[in-house]
Amino acid sequence: MAPSTEVLDGGWGWAIVVASFMAQLLAYGSPQSVGVLYPEWLHAFQEGKSMTAWVGSLVAGVGLIASPVCSACVDNFGARPVTIFSGVMVAGGLILSAFAPNVQFLIFSYGIVVGLGCGLVYAATLTITCQYFDKRRGLALGIVTTGTSVGAFIYASAQNELIMLYGLDGCLLIIGAVALNLMACAGFMRPLNMPGYYLKQKAALERNTEEQLFEKPPMDDLKITACSTSTNTEKPLTVKELLITVDAKDLAVQTEKKGSFLTGLAIMKVIKKKQQAYFKYMHSMYEILQDQAMVAFCIAVFLFSLGAFPPVLFIEDVAQSEGLIEEVSVIPLVSIGAIATCVGKLVLGMLVDIKWINGIYLYAFTMFAGGVVLLLIPITKTYMGLQILSVILGFCSGNWSITSYITTKIVGLDRLTQAHGILMFFGGFGIMLGPPVVGCFFDWTQSYDLAFYFSGVCVELGAFILFLLTLPCWNKKHSENDRPDVHYTSNCDKVASVA
Numbered sequence: 014m015a016p017s018t019e020v021l022d023g024g025w026g027w028a029i030v031v032a033s034f035m036a037q038l039l040a041y042g043s044p045q046s047v048g049v050l051y052p053e054w055l056h057a058f059q060e061g062k063s064m065t066a067w068v069g070s071l072v073a074g075v076g077l078i079a080s081p082v083c084s085a086c087v088d089n090f091g092a093r094p095v096t097i098f099s100g101v102m103v104a105g106g107l108i109l110s111a112f113a114p115n116v117q118f119l120i121f122s123y124g125i126v127v128g129l130g131c132g133l134v135y136a137a138t139l140t141i142t143c144q145y146f147d148k149r150r151g152l153a154l155g156i157v158t159t160g161t162s163v164g165a166f167i168y169a170s171a172q173n174e175l176i177m178l179y180g181l182d183g184c185l186l187i188i189g190a191v192a193l194n195l196m197a198c199a200g201f202m203r204p205l206n207m208p209g210y211y212l213k214q215k216a217a218l219e220r221n222t223e224e225q226l227f228e229k230p231p232m233d234d235l236k237i238t239a240c241s242t243s244t245n246t247e248k249p250l251t252v253k254e255l256l257i258t259v260d261a262k263d264l265a266v267q268t269e270k271k272g273s274f275l276t277g278l279a280i281m282k283v284i285k286k287k288q289q290a291y292f293k294y295m296h297s298m299y300e301i302l303q304d305q306a307m308v309a310f311c312i313a314v315f316l317f318s319l320g321a322f323p324p325v326l327f328i329e330d331v332a333q334s335e336g337l338i339e340e341v342s343v344i345p346l347v348s349i350g351a352i353a354t355c356v357g358k359l360v361l362g363m364l365v366d367i368k369w370i371n372g373i374y375l376y377a378f379t380m381f382a383g384g385v386v387l388l389l390i391p392i393t394k395t396y397m398g399l400q401i402l403s404v405i406l407g408f409c410s411g412n413w414s415i416t417s418y419i420t421t422k423i424v425g426l427d428r429l430t431q432a433h434g435i436l437m438f439f440g441g442f443g444i445m446l447g448p449p450v451v452g453c454f455f456d457w458t459q460s461y462d463l464a465f466y467f468s469g470v471c472v473e474l475g476a477f478i479l480f481l482l483t484l485p486c487w488n489k490k491h492s493e494n495d496r497p498d499v500h501y502t503s504n505c506d507k508v509a510s511v512a
Contacts, residue, residue: 063452071124076132077441100195316475318443357411
């Protein structure tokens with residue numbers, strides 16, 4: 014059931030783009046502007062800043078760490094059912110958070126439940142958008158991914174006003190009710206490819222029907238029904254294709270051997286094939302981590318996430334604790350940073366497509382600039398100064414949009430999915446640890462100064478490691494012929510730069 018080229022790059026695809034944009038806006042609006050809710054939770058539960066910070070760190074990090082699981086759900090069930098289920102999770106988590114008796118319950122309801130729902134939405138929207146677009150895929154993904162930044166800008170001000178009108182609990186109830194519109198967005202996500210779960214159900218139904226008619230279909234037909242694989246047997250399968258086709262062959266082998274004394278042997282052969290496929294998958298991941306540039310990039314992403322994410326959560330509390338402002342302003346610092354991040358994603362995505370600009374060094378430069386901003390936050394004593402630093406830091410945080418582009422340049426397009434999953438794990442792990450560490454520094458010193466010095470040093474260290482380990486002199490030790498050159502079209506470059 015391959016998509017026809019006539020339905021790509023237009024038509025209903027633009028409805029998919031709008032629906033995916035709104036889905037990311039509705040799902041990520043509150044988590045990306047959690048800095049507005051953080052001071053309210055501190056006042057309501059009277060817990061330490063490190064304990065309360067786990068709420069914001071988990072909601073941002075859980076979805077990234079669980080991204081392989083989320084992608085598997087989309088592959089098996091499709092974007093529409095996954096988006097509907099994620100709408101229930103996000104809305105349910107927000108509504109449960111309104112009745113949270115303590116921070117521990119809030120960590121589960123807001124941090125884990127909402128975080129997993131956001132991860133499912135992200136995987137579903139990117140997958141369905143890629144299916145509907147080919148030549149304009151970069152533009153489509155660019156529009157969709159800006160939904161998170163636009164949502165953060167809108168929700169930061171909206172949550173501030175709702176808290177003033179209805180209190181913290183009323184705000185979470187209203188935001189949770191609005192999140193139910195994710196299910197309406199799912200209605201537009203008409204699938205082009207039948208998901209794996211439905212293919213297995215269809216194969217099982219056909220097998221049962223054939224058994225009732227005492228007929229045995231040709232094996233070729235059953236294999237085509239179970240999974241639309243390529244008819245060219247000479248073309249080697251990639252690791253991902255091998256993992257998918259083994260499942261399809263499982264159905265065929267069991268049907269062929271059913272009723273004979275070789276059923277057990279057939280099952281053992283299938284298990285052995287699956288083990289070999291997964292061993293090959295793990296070996297491929299091991300080879301990816303043998304690349305020095307990839308290891309340096311993973312370390313840099315981890316350190317940047319560890320140091321640069323805490324300001325999203327703490328910047329409003331910094332302004333209030335320093336006495337720069339009595340309460341959250343009409344346009345919070347979180348909103349200013351979110352718009353700057355949106356601009357940064359677009360600008361950096363265009364810069365990285367310029368031939369004479371090295372994407373790795375561009376990322377390292379944004380890390381260096383972001384680290385300088387973090388070191389300047391403790392010595393900034395005016396609210397205007399914090400606004401300017403929020404703009405610069407937000408723009409540098411837009412470098413998240415070029416991670417896939419850099420990963421493609423390092424490991425190649427064939428291994429992009431595996432390498433990007435590894436990279437997201439490191440990023441999510443850093444995001445989860447960052448806010449609690451900063452909160453611990455505040456609980457220890459009763460000041461954010463040491464915490465932001467620590468964050469700035471982490472980011473600067475990551476920039477130095479990435480720059481040092483990717484210098485051209487390291488390539489002299491390896492021949493250019495060791496790895497085949499990968500030629501990219503403009504479409505692939507655009508996809509990698511905004512995915």
